[in-house]
Each structure stands twice: as C-alpha cells, then as structure tokens.
Amino acid sequence: MTAAGLGLPGGPEPQAAAGGDGPGDGPKPGDRLDHWITLEADGSATLHTGKVEIGQGLHVALAQLVADELGLPFERVRVAPVDTDDSPDEGITAGSRSMEETGLGIHRVAAEVRVALLAAAAVRLGVPAAELALAGGEVRAADGRAIACTDLASDGLLGRAFTGTAAPRPPAQRRVIGTSVGRPDLFGKVTGGRVYIQDLELPGMLHGRAVRPPGPNATLGAIDDAALRALPGVVAVTRDGRFLGVVAEREEQALAALERARRSAGWDAGPDIPSIADPRYLVAAESAETVARERSDPAALAGAVTRLDAEFTRPFIAHAAIAPSCAVAVLEGGRYTVWAHSQGIFRLRNELAKVLGVPTDAVRVIHAQGPGVYGHNGSDDVALDAALLARAVPGRPVRVQWMRDDEFAWEPFGTAMVVRLSAALDGSGRVVDWQHDGWGHGSGTRPSMAARPGVASLLAARHLAEPLAGAPPQVSGDLRNATPPYDVPNQRIAGHFVRSAPLRTSSLRGLGAHLNVFAVESLMDELAGVAGVDPVEFRLRHLEDERARAVIRAAADLAGWVPGERGDGERGRGMGYARYKDSSAYAAVVIEVEAGTEIRVSRAWAAIDAGMIVSPDGLRNQSEGGIVQAISFTLHEAVRTEGPRVATRGWETYRVLRFSEAPTIEVALLDQPTQPPLGAGEAFTGPVAAAIGNAIWSALGVRVRDLPLTRERVVAAIG
C-alpha cells in the first residue's frame, strides 16, 4: 500500500491542508508500529500522535480506535503528550483531516499490532492464531492459557514496519468504536482543574506582556524604558524594532507596566487601513486568476432559457476564541522550551528557530491545551512573544497572555470575499450552466515546514528591527466548495486572488466554504423557484451521489419538510447542503428563522454522514457546535476598522451568538460502518449560512446576499 492508499479509496484526493504543505498526515508504510502505539507493563496501551486536542474530542476518538482493535476498555488507552522531542510529526491539526488521515491510519496500525500479537502468541502457545482471543492486555487460548501482551512485545515485536495490510475488526466485532464513551477531559473542566496552558505554573515563572502597536502600520519612536523598569516588580523591558515587551514578577505588575507602556510609548499610527466596510473593494483590486474547474457541453448550453446572476459578499471574520492566546517559554542552556497551544508544534518549532536565529534542535515545543481556536488564530504568534521575552531573562520561565483587544486586533482573520454567480436553466428545469467568480485574500498563513528564507508566519517577526515578511496566503482556500456539488454540464469556476490585503488573513473554520456554499445553495433555491420545483426535490434531481441524497432526505425528514412549503411572513424554513471540500463529511440542514424585532434562528434539523462513526456523541457535539458557530458568523459577525487601527477590540464591538439566541438543534447521524471516517468539524459552516438565507427568503420573500444577515439589511431589502 502506498501513502496515497491511506487516503480515501475511490474518492477524490484530499485537498492540501489549510496552510498545509506536504503529504497527508498519519502513519505511513515503513513507520515502526511502536512509533505510534506502545504497550505498557500494566497491560494498557499508549497512542503517540502529533495531532493535538483543541477541545474537539479528537484524542477520545483516536483512543477508541486503538482500544477497539486491542480489546481494551477505552480507559486503558492513553494518549501521550504531544511534544516535538517525542511525538510523530503530523504537520497541523486542521482542515477536518485528523480522522480521515490519522484516524484511518491509527486504526490500521492498531490492527497490525493485534495481528502481530496474535501471531506471536500462536507460536508460543502452539495454537492457531484464529483460535486465540486478544482482550484486556493478554492473548488467551480456549484452554485458559494466556500470555501478557507486554511479554509478547518484549522482544521488539512492535519494532517492525507498518505495512497497512492488516484489516481492522469488522463492524460486528467492534466493541468501543461507535459507542459514546464520554469526554474524560470534562471532569477537570467542570471542577476548575489545571487544564489549560493558561494554568501552567513553573518554579520562578515570570509574567510577560507584548505591547502591541496601535495598528498594523504603526511605528515606534521613543520609549522611556527606564521609567518602565522602575515600576514595581518589573524585571525586564525588551525592545527590538517595534516589538516591545515587559516582564514582571507578578501578573498584575506586568499589566500595570503594559498600561504604562501603551500610554507612554511614542507610536506613530501610520497610514489608514484601506476601507473594508464593503468587500466589493476586492473586485476592483489587482488579482490573479485560478480556474478550479472548466467543463463544456455546447449542446446542453444551447438549451438554456433562463439565466440568473447574483453577487454575494462576506466581511472579515474573527476566530474570536473565548480567551486570548497564551504561551510559556524558558531559555536554559542555550535551548528554548516553549509550551504552546499551537495546531502545528513542529512547524512552530521550525519558525521559532528561524526567527530566534538558532538551530531547529535548540527549540522544543510542547503542546498544552488552550481554548478552542477554529483555525489559525494567535496561538502560534504568542509563542514567539514568549520566546522573545524569555530571551531577555535566561533561566526563568515567562508566561505571556495576550490581552483581549490584542487577540481581536492581531489575530489573522478569515478573509473578506465576494462571489459572483451566473447560472442557467433549460426548458425542463435542469441547470445547464454554472459560472463562478470569487475574490478573496486567501488563507493558510500558518507556520510552514517549507524553508522560506526571509518569511515567517509569526506576528512579532514582522515587528523586529530586521523584520521578516509575513507568510504569503494560499489561494486554494477561497475556492473551497466553490464548485457546485450538482450535476451541471457547463461550468467555469474561477478564483481571483487579491494578494495585497488590508489585514492579515489565515484559515478560519470552513475557509471559503462559508461564502461559497452560501452562494451556491442560495442560487439553487432561486433556480428551484424559477423552475417551479420544491428546493429539496430540485437538489435531489441534480445529485447522483447516494450519500448526498441520503443526508438531504434525512434532514428534510427530520424537519418534517413539506414539499412546496412557504413561510408566513414571520417564520420560514430553508435548506443548505454541501460535502465539505468535496471529500469530507456530507451535511444537510434545515433552518427555521423567526423574523421579528431581530432575525433569529429558532430551530435546526441536521443530518451528517461522516463515514464510520467512531464517537457518536463526539460527532453530534461537533455538529451542534459547528451549527451554532455558523449561525453566529452568518447573523452577526464582521471585523471593523477605523483609520489606522482595527476597531474590533472586544465583545461589545464584535457580537457573537448568545445563550438567549441559541436554537434547538436535532442532528441525525448516518453511520457508514464499512467506510473510512470523514472529517466533520467544518461540515456545517456553509450549509447553515445558506439555509438561513433561504429561510429568510421563505419567511419574507427577500434575498439578502451580503453577510452578515442583519436585521438592518433584511429591512432594507424589504424596502
């Protein structure tokens, strides 16, 4: 089996990861089995992965796969800490690829460990492997004789190379896969345990803060660092170009120094940020075209009788983690040890070494859990801040916590986008032409494995006296799910990458799928209306993939969808569907909107097919969370600027969905026990946006195509 063979059999190749370079992650043929799974003396097993837990429940699902193959209870599989000194390098934990690549691979490694243990025991016991049972950390024969797994593995059994040839247990023999084992991490989270990187406390630890410029174009003039050093508890003040940082014995002392530095530093705010209020500035900007798909059938096109054109926009959107990013770093004996809640600790290590001017092995990065990130936020950047401040106080660990306004102002945002669509129907009500033009600034500016001299992702690197240029965004993210999933004989799908960006951008949950699916699925509803066909039926007529049809039907059934149903002027329902990245989970959702004094989503009925379901409640939880976050993106969220600065600085200027607005959600899980698991974390971002737009149309008879779908915009559309 080749590495590519660990992808999706028969399906399209997974797209390059957001910010990704290199092949897919997870076990590769030739890896030692014990590179991924080790057996402990007490009969338990340890899983080694480079994929990190970011609150999504991934480590639970991966441990379930191993437990199932090795005949262990879930609690007997531990996931080793993720550390650049010890863990497999698995790039980044992103793009909904963890279960597709690492999950699938780990499952097969575990199967091979099981087969190896049974084969070794068969020789020792003189009994055919088929008559032996592996469970509870031992292999047992029918006559009662047993050998412990650690005994079997003691002579280097698991040092052999992974081949990918062992088949995992068939569905009927699974005991742990497909069960909800709960979230063991919740115990610490509900009891106030030391769970997060923010809670790390090392002996002699100091508290640091970066004093960020007032805006991205600001320069730093004079700074009275003697006055800052004289403040109570201040241990160091460090400046390199326009990077300014303070370190103090106590956290509140670091905060006081930060406040003083913000007031007293001689900043020149620099030129204004070009206006981003209307994303259509993108269309006028200089751009480079990428054609993702082109398909031509002149005979079909000749049958076109009706054409619809529409333009859709989305503003910059923030990840807006519940807490700002945090890191701890210490410089000891010439080596940096950095605790970070990065999604890619090996890449972060390489970039830290580059910026700090030290060899790669002079930096160690250890992952610690942080608040949910939903893409590339400040969690890598703060690690460089911590390392730069640790350099100023060798031997003492420095904990750096960004402030709320820093996170809002400096995180890399999900890009603003514009999509123009043009589609045509023939006389029989079939879509025969689909033209897509999309504009955006791209994504994927995470730390990279690629050696790119003079370029670094990390924020502070561009503020140093000898600055490095920011990492260039990747174009592909803007085109995610731009190609309609429907059978259309003529298509041209083009992206227009606008390189010059007023704000830093990177990967945010769903990438371009948020606006692209909103656009595709809005226009499908409009086309259905012109064709005089129910929108659910209209989608089914244009889809051949049975799994796609099944999720659409399941969501419609769950909602009790009535063909031809229309809203009543206050309340209405709409549907959205997509298969994320055209290769991950299939997701469909019906949304009910109540349009009163506010535009509110009251209910959601969803269906998802994510292949083999490892952790049903984990999948349900990810689906519900994805739906709620997508409602928030779609109804409320927009980053704003004012003159030379980002004006979005806190929750009062960046509204997100609140408890009083959260809908009732039902999710149908469509299990495919014999299919590979598919990434699910981003499945609903686009479909929810579209379903809301379609529900507003059903309720009120108006189309609003500019996100967010605020009450003001809906009222303006009503006229």
Add this chain to the structure above:
Amino acid sequence: MNLGDDLPGMDPEAPVFEVVAFAVNGRRASVVVDPRTPLLYVLRNDLGLKGTRFGCGTGQCGTCTVMVDGRPQASCELPVSAVAGRHVTTVEGLASGDRLDPLQQAFIDEGAGQCGYCLSGILVSAAALLESNPQPTDQEVRAALDGHICRCGAHTRIVRAVRRAAEGARA
C-alpha cells in the same frame, strides 16, 4: 482602586502592599498584595485556584465569574480589597469534598462542553441561579447565562445540563 490614588502626594503606581482577608470556598484566605489587584489574579496566582479563568479582563464574557456573598460577579475587574471580609465561591467550591455538585455531574453526563474554557464561569452562574430559582425554565436558564460567551457552540447542551441538574434535585 480604593487606596493610594486619593492620598495627596502619593504615586498611584508606587508599590502598595496590604493584608487582605476574606473567605474562599468556606476557608479563610489572607494575602499580602496591592489591594487594587483584581480578585482574578489573587485567586489564580496567590491562592492557586486556577479554575477561575481569564477571558477578557473587562467583564464582558463571563469566563471569570465567581460568587461574592452568593451573587455572581466578574472577578477580572473587581479589586481584591472589595471582597475583604466577604465570602467568595469559585468553581472549585461547588463540589463537596469528593462529591461533585449535581450541576457538575449533569455537565459531564450531557457532554456539555467542547474546549470547556467557559464552563467555570457558567457553572458558577448556574449554581447561583439554582440557589435562587431551583426549577428554572429553559428561558430563565438562557437569561441567567446570557452574559456568558461560549465560542464552541455548546449552548444547547449547557442549557440542557442545567435543567437536568434542576430536575435531578427535584426527583
């Protein structure tokens, strides 16, 4: 900000250390700090109670909520001097010894959380709600938690967990 600032001739940034005594989770606590220090940092860094978490520092997200004399309050802007002689309850104070509070158990049973960072403050507010209103409606739970931000979108599970705890108490 009750000390130092008002005294003539005194530098507001000069070091001031005072003894501040209060009760935390039923135990007496006494710290020597600048009395202007927000309670949040005293809990986390002086008393080692890391369960109360920093979210925004401006009282807008609910993450750092504690109870002061039974009333939920953001601890990130509250000077520690303001709780002198008063009773503070943090998330660590909800369990009784090794026995989880029914609320905590309900959150575990409902899988009510993803990253979980917001849960400490939410549990404290929910505990205060159930203290004053043991059988809240869905709307009342939502209203009580409206000042809390959950970015992962676990809202519906969280509301269900609070109601489950309330129903368990009635049973």
